[in-house]
Amino acid sequence: MEKIYEGKAKEVYTTDQADEFIIRYKDTATAGNGEKKADIAGKGELNLAITTAIFKMLEAHGIPTHYIETLNERDMRVKKVTILPLEVIVRNISAGSFAKRFGVDEGIVFEHPSFELSYKNDELGDPLMAEDHAIALGLVTKAEYDAIREQTLKINELLKAFFLKINLKLVDFKIEYGKDSDGNILLADEISPDTCRLWDKDTNQKFDKDIFRRDLGDLIEGYQEVLKRINN
Ligand code: C5P
Numbered sequence: 001m002e003k004i005y006e007g008k009a010k011e012v013y014t015t016d017q018a019d020e021f022i023i024r025y026k027d028t029a030t031a032g033n034g035e036k037k038a039d040i041a042g043k044g045e046l047n048l049a050i051t052t053a054i055f056k057m058l059e060a061h062g063i064p065t066h067y068i069e070t071l072n073e074r075d076m077r078v079k080k081v082t083i084l085p086l087e088v089i090v091r092n093i094s095a096g097s098f099a100k101r102f103g104v105d106e107g108i109v110f111e112h113p114s115f116e117l118s119y120k121n122d123e124l125g126d127p128l129m130a131e132d133h134a135i136a137l138g139l140v141t142k143a144e145y146d147a148i149r150e151q152t153l154k155i156n157e158l159l160k161a162f163f164l165k166i167n168l169k170l171v172d173f174k175i176e177y178g179k180d181s182d183g184n185i186l187l188a189d190e191i192s193p194d195t196c197r198l199w200d201k202d203t204n205q206k207f208d209k210d211i212f213r214r215d216l217g218d219l220i221e222g223y224q225e226v227l228k229r230i231n232n
Pocket of ligand 1: 087089095096097098126172173174194195196197209
């Protein structure tokens with residue numbers, strides 16, 4: 001295996017299969033574009049297990065993803081894709097940068113989900129990006145943008161139902177897409193409490209990376225609770 005990429009939370013390896021990668025989930029937690037950083041033993045394992053359950057659920061509902069199989073406690077075998085430099089974000093309830101940007105409280109329930117893009121670029125601080133910006137920069141075609149938006153809103157509905165069944169509200173989440181060698185756009189990266197905001201349905205207790213970002217307690221206990229509810 002040869003490491004070809006190392007990000008904040010994952011490493012990507014090539015294998016002897018030309019059209020596959022192995023993604024290794026790390027224990028590193030970062031926030032604020034890497035300003036806050038810590039190693040939290042067990043986080044990678046929990047995110048891999050949670051992402052696995054979610055990708056299997058989405059595949060079962062007809063969403064094409066890069067997922068092939070989970071090999072062990074650290075590593076996921078995936079289809080090789082080129083990641084589009086877009087952070088695709090859906091919000092069902094106000095929180096985080098939305099609440100800050102527009103000067104509103106967290107916890108406002110939206111009648112319609114809010115779909116937004118950020119340009120995935122650490123140096124620029126992942127700026128918010130309009131549809132036309134992404135198309136003008138040649139990151140996606142108009143047809144690809146439309147397909148991504150439609151697919152993402154479908155994923156939102158599936159994720160909302162999945163989490164509601166385990167008494168969690170899906171406040172918001174970020175996903176990434178990649179393109180395979182045939183030009184198909186597949187859901188890629190991860191879907192975990194690192195990339196979603198999840199609040200308890202009854203108490204609004206946070207079970208996501210805001211525990212780390214805002215020093216709200218034990219992140220591992222939070223993520224373990226999410227996995228426990230998924231597995232029950
Ligand atoms: O920070 P913000 O409110 O824009 O985040 C919206 C959602 O996207 C949150 O669930 C957050 O965890 C996720 N996100 C992410 N990676 C980023 C930015 C946001 O997973 N780089």
